[in-house]
Amino acid sequence: MRKLSIIVILFASLAFLLTGTLPAEEAAKKEAKKEATHEYVGAKKCGICHNDVHAAWLETEHATTFGKLSAEEQKKPECVTCHITGKLADGTVIENVECEACHGPGKDFKSPKIMNKKKWAADPEKQRKMAIEAGLIHPVEKDCVRCHTKEGNANFKEFKFAERKGEVHAVKTKEEAKEEGGK
Ligand code: HEC
Ligand code: HEC
Ligand code: HEC
Ligand code: HEC
Numbered sequence: 384m385r386k387l388s389i390i391v392i393l394f395a396s397l398a399f400l401l402t403g404t405l406p407a408e409e410a411a412k413k414e415a416k417k418e419a420t421h422e423y424v425g426a427k428k429c430g431i432c433h434n435d436v437h438a439a440w441l442e443t444e445h446a447t448t449f450g451k452l453s454a455e456e457q458k459k460p461e462c463v464t465c466h467i468t469g470k471l472a473d474g475t476v477i478e479n480v481e482c483e484a485c486h487g488p489g490k491d492f493k494s495p496k497i498m499n500k501k502k503w504a505a506d507p508e509k510q511r512k513m514a515i516e517a518g519l520i521h522p523v524e525k526d527c528v529r530c531h532t533k534e535g536n537a538n539f540k541e542f543k544f545a546e547r548k549g550e551v552h553a554v555k556t557k558e559e560a561k562e563e564g565g566k
Pocket of ligand 4: 442443444445447448449451464465466467468480484485522523526527528529530531544547548549550551
């Protein structure tokens with residue numbers, strides 16, 4: 384009798400395990416796959432619409448930092464990781480720290496259905512939500528610290544997000560952002 388109830392409990396927990404954890408794992412896998420399919424496009428594509436931001440960014444060290452590596456260092460994976468943005472779909476390396484190093488690979492979120500002036504003005508919350516779902520990142524400290532870290536970075540300088548974030552390109556004040564539909 385005792386043996387039977389142990390078996391029953393075992394079967395019940397097995398059923399729970401099967402139905403309880405598998406769907407969650409499936410969902411996580413799907414999520415990871417979705418993330419992996421966002422492609423990089425390069426800063427020029429963002430600059431078509433964001434020309435002021437693009438011009439401001441070009442003035443920063445981020446825009447030219449790959450050139451600070453010697454020809455040898457430009458081939459070393461242990462150096463390039465933080466001095467490049469990523470790769471285009473055809474495998475071309477995007478040198479330097481471009482928009483998408485901070486804002487995420489942009490092929491999906493730069494779509495005119497999402498980053499559309501009229502639609503954004505009419506319903507910024509909806510458009511912003513769509514952009515985030517398509518991979519847009521509003522950078523926070525951890526998005527910088529993946530590069531601004533001591534590990535592997537012999538040139539490390541102390542990094543304080545709040546003090547440095549305004550240096551990446553001019554960023555709108557809260558008031559300006561609010562006028563255009565809030566942040
Ligand atoms: C077709 C024009 C267009 C392209 C291309 C484009 N954007 Fe945008 N983007 C917009 C518009 C319009 C908005 C709405 C807010 C505004 O007017 O600044 C916006 C908003 C944003 C925002 C602010 C989101 C928010 O929550 O307020 C970020 C960040 C951004 N874009 C980054 C990028 C990056 C990075 C790229 C390149 C991968 C890019 N955009 C390409 C037109 C574009
Ligand atoms: C983990 C990310 C990371 C890695 C890996 C990395 N760097 Fe850097 N590098 C940075 C950051 C961030 C800075 C800017 C300094 C700072 O604020 O930490 C920088 C700055 C530099 C500079 C400019 C220094 C200056 O004072 O102007 C050179 C040159 C450089 N790195 C070369 C290299 C070389 C060579 C390697 C490989 C041996 C390398 N980096 C690996 C993140 C990295
Ligand atoms: C080194 C990281 C970094 C790079 C590179 C970068 N950005 Fe940003 N971007 C930020 C941060 C940080 C903010 C402010 C986020 C906040 O205030 O919440 C921001 C804000 C924005 C905004 C919102 C509007 C505003 O003015 O606040 C737009 C649009 C934008 N970036 C577009 C771009 C484009 C286009 C490029 C490339 C030409 C680019 N960014 C490159 C980090 C970066
Ligand atoms: C992909 C790696 C990477 C990311 C992500 C990154 N940085 Fe950097 N950052 C660098 C490197 C490399 C340098 C060194 C540039 C040089 O001196 O050549 C640097 C330099 C800087 C500088 C000095 C630039 C100047 O013109 O004096 C500031 C400020 C800075 N980063 C802020 C930020 C902030 C804020 C973020 C996040 C919003 C960020 N960075 C994200 C790699 C990165």
